[in-house]
Amino acid sequence: MASCTIGFIGGGNMAASMIGGLIANQWPAEKIIVSDPTAETRNKLQQQFSITTADNNQQVAEQADVIVLAIKPQIMQQVCLALAESLSQKQSVVISIAAGITCSALKSWLGDSISLVRVMPNTPALLGVGISGLYAQGTSAEQKALAIEVMSSAGEVVEVEQESLIDSVTAISGSGPAYFFLLMEAMEKTAQQLGLNQQQAAQLVQATANGAAQMAKQTGLDAAELRRRVTSPGGTTAAAINQFIDEDFIGLVDRALHAAEKRSIEMGEQFANQETL
Ligand SMILES: NC(=O)C1=CN([C@@H]2O[C@H](COP(=O)(O)OP(=O)(O)OC[C@H]3O[C@@H](n4cnc5c(N)ncnc54)[C@H](OP(=O)(O)O)[C@@H]3O)[C@@H](O)[C@H]2O)C=CC1
Numbered sequence: 001m002a003s004c005t006i007g008f009i010g011g012g013n014m015a016a017s018m019i020g021g022l023i024a025n026q027w028p029a030e031k032i033i034v035s036d037p038t039a040e041t042r043n044k045l046q047q048q049f050s051i052t053t054a055d056n057n058q059q060v061a062e063q064a065d066v067i068v069l070a071i072k073p074q075i076m077q078q079v080c081l082a083l084a085e086s087l088s089q090k091q092s093v094v095i096s097i098a099a100g101i102t103c104s105a106l107k108s109w110l111g112d113s114i115s116l117v118r119v120m121p122n123t124p125a126l127l128g129v130g131i132s133g134l135y136a137q138g139t140s141a142e143q144k145a146l147a148i149e150v151m152s153s154a155g156e157v158v159e160v161e162q163e164s165l166i167d168s169v170t171a172i173s174g175s176g177p178a179y180f181f182l183l184m185e186a187m188e189k190t191a192q193q194l195g196l197n198q199q200q201a202a203q204l205v206q207a208t209a210n211g212a213a214q215m216a217k218q219t220g221l222d223a224a225e226l227r228r229r230v231t232s233p234g235g236t237t238a239a240a241i242n243q244f245i246d247e248d249f250i251g252l253v254d255r256a257l258h259a260a261e262k263r264s265i266e267m268g269e270q271f272a273n274q275e276t277l
Pocket residue numbers: 009010011012013014015035036037038041057069070071072073075079097098099120121122123174175
């Protein structure tokens with residue numbers, strides 16, 4: 001339904017990534033509007049994507065059929081309370097991409113009758129190769145299909161049946177690009193210590209990350225088997241993998257991802273009932 005208008009409340013990193021995905025997927029620029037308090041952010045989005053921008057959220061709420069709440073969890077309550085009246089007058093579908101903030105908190109601010117979908121996207125949406133977890137509560141089949149269509153412009157969509165699984169998705173794929181970037185940073189640093197220049201280091205690491213991801217996706221083999229196929233007995237990979245395992249890399253990843261899930265749950269609790277500013 002590319003004829004509907006999508007509005008973003010907040011034009012930061014994640015909104016820009018999603019807008020990039022929508023535009024790359026032929027969503028008409030004139031059907032995208034974004035509000036952000038910072039003129040520099042609005043100008044950048046306007047120049048980059050030729051979309052409409054606004055300095056107030058009400059304009060977006062009034063014009064858009066699908067509203068993406070792309071603001072920080074910390075200010076969600078304040079922004080939702082201010083938009084509640086305009087949104088209740090329209091049959092818009094509201095998509096929240098905020099980490100942690102639950103449907104019940106959002107409904108307590110926006111009203112029970114709101115058509116609400118919680119989504120956890122990730123920044124590769126910019127290139128149309130993101131992935132989103134999606135949980136729809138109390139929406140019609142048509143409204144859910146519309147939310148899935150919007151998110152599909154940013155990449156793959158995985159629907160979850162329980163809201164708590166959005167915290168799990170956040171820990172895996174929402175935050176996940178940062179984990180891979182951290183590994184890439186570390187590998188590039190060592191590559192330079194090993195004598196490669198910065199450009200060579202970046203090229204080698206990027207192509208390796210991309211190749212590994214493509215192999216995992218396209219061969220249908222699981223990651224453990226693909227790893228075994230690189231690891232010759234007594235060879236170089238084994239030397240590195242043994243070091244990772246001796247230093248509990250698997251346990252470290254497990255603890256880090258649990259910390260992300262825990263923080264998502266905590267943020268939901270922390271920002272659900274703030275004093276109204
Ligand atoms: N970044 C990511 O990888 C992901 C983020 N998310 C979620 O997306 C949401 C946005 O995150 P992210 O894009 O990283 O954050 P950013 O800080 O980059 O973007 C938020 C934007 O909202 C603007 N803003 C501040 N106050 C208001 C207001 N009252 N009305 C409208 N806009 C306002 C900010 O402007 P200013 O900077 O001038 O204050 C900023 O441009 C968060 O809830 C996060 O949990 C979800 C998945 C992945």
